[in-house]
Amino acid sequence: MACLLVxxxxxxxxxxxxxxxxIQTAHAQTQLRAEFHPGERPSTHALVPPxxxxxxxxxxxxxxxxxxxxxxxxxxxxxxxxxGHYANTANPWDKTGRVxxxxxxxxxxxxxxxxxxxxxxxxxxxxxxxxxxDYRVTRVFVIPSQGSGVVLDQTSDPTLVLTxxxxxxxxxxxxxxxxxxxxxxxx
Numbered sequence: 629m630a631c632l633l634v635x636x637x638x639x640x641x642x643x644x645x646x647x648x649x650x651i652q653t654a655h656a657q658t659q660l661r662a663e664f665h666p667g668e669r670p671s672t673h674a675l676v677p678p679x680x681x682x683x684x685x686x687x688x689x690x691x692x693x694x695x696x697x698x699x700x701x702x703x704x705x706x707x708x709x710x711x712g713h714y715a716n717t718a719n720p721w722d723k724t725g726r727v728x729x730x731x732x733x734x735x736x737x738x739x740x741x742x743x744x745x746x747x748x749x750x751x752x753x754x755x756x757x758x759x760x761x762d763y764r765v766t767r768v769f770v771i772p773s774q775g776s777g778v779v780l781d782q783t784s785d786p787t788l789v790l791t792x793x794x795x796x797x798x799x800x801x802x803x804x805x806x807x808x809x810x811x812x813x814x815x
Contacts (some may be wrong), residue, residue: 653737656709660697661686666755666815675721675758677713681706684713685720687729688753692742698754702730711739717780717789720754720761720809726787727754728780733792733803740792743803744768752788752807759814763788763807770794776802785809 660683678684680701688695702712711731718725731740752763771779779789779802786809794803 653708653710657697657737660699660709664697666757666760675719677715677719680715681709684756686753686755687711687739688755689743689746689750690753691747691750692745694739694742696731696737696739698729707732708736710737711790714780718782718786719758720756720786720788721758722786724782724784724786726780726783726789728789728791730791733794734797740790740803741796743790743792743805744794746805752790752805754788757815759812761786761809762811762813764810765805765807767804767806769804770801771804773799773802776804779804779806 664683664686666686678700680703682700683697684700685698686695687698696710698711698713699706699709700713700715702714706712707730711729714728714730717728720727731743732738733740733743746765746768748765748767750765752765754761754763776791779791788807788809790805790807792803793799794801
């Protein structure tokens with residue numbers, strides 16, 4: 629009897645991780661989308677990113693059907709809401725540097741579930757309060773988790789890097805997508 633109780637508890641927990649967390653993230657995404665006004669440039673003259681956990685951008689990857697709101701920050705609580713911008717990386721509106729965005733692959737609505745299907749030349753769009761930024765994928769690769777922070781190193785050209793766990797349901801590696809900025813549409 630105790631084994632059945634433990635087994636049902638484990639099944640319930642795994643079910644919550646895989647599907648229940650998506651309900652929480654879907655709610656957060658709805659709220660973030662309502663707060664996002666890309667045509668309304670902030671009143672300040674300085675280009676300032678939002679506070680941690682607040683809406684940062686919208687990311688679209690048409691080739692895999694991604695259309696998610698990105699939050700500022702990659703801490704545990706921020707990533708529950710959706711993909712997160714690494715705060716110590718560039719912003720899309722910067723003239724140089726690498727924008728870094730992390731996203732879950734199997735929990736919390738799994739926005740980067742199919743990131744492994746992105747191919748060189750695929751489009752990635754980031755919309756922010758400061759404009760829209762088009763990127764083209766240059767590389768898709770896998771590296772060990774340990775030392776994977778090297779992909780966040782800054783670049784002299786405006787670039788983007790997306791990171792997620794690999795393989796699915798594991799965090800032993802990181803799946804990395806890099807892209808070059810090819811176009812800007814000001815807000």
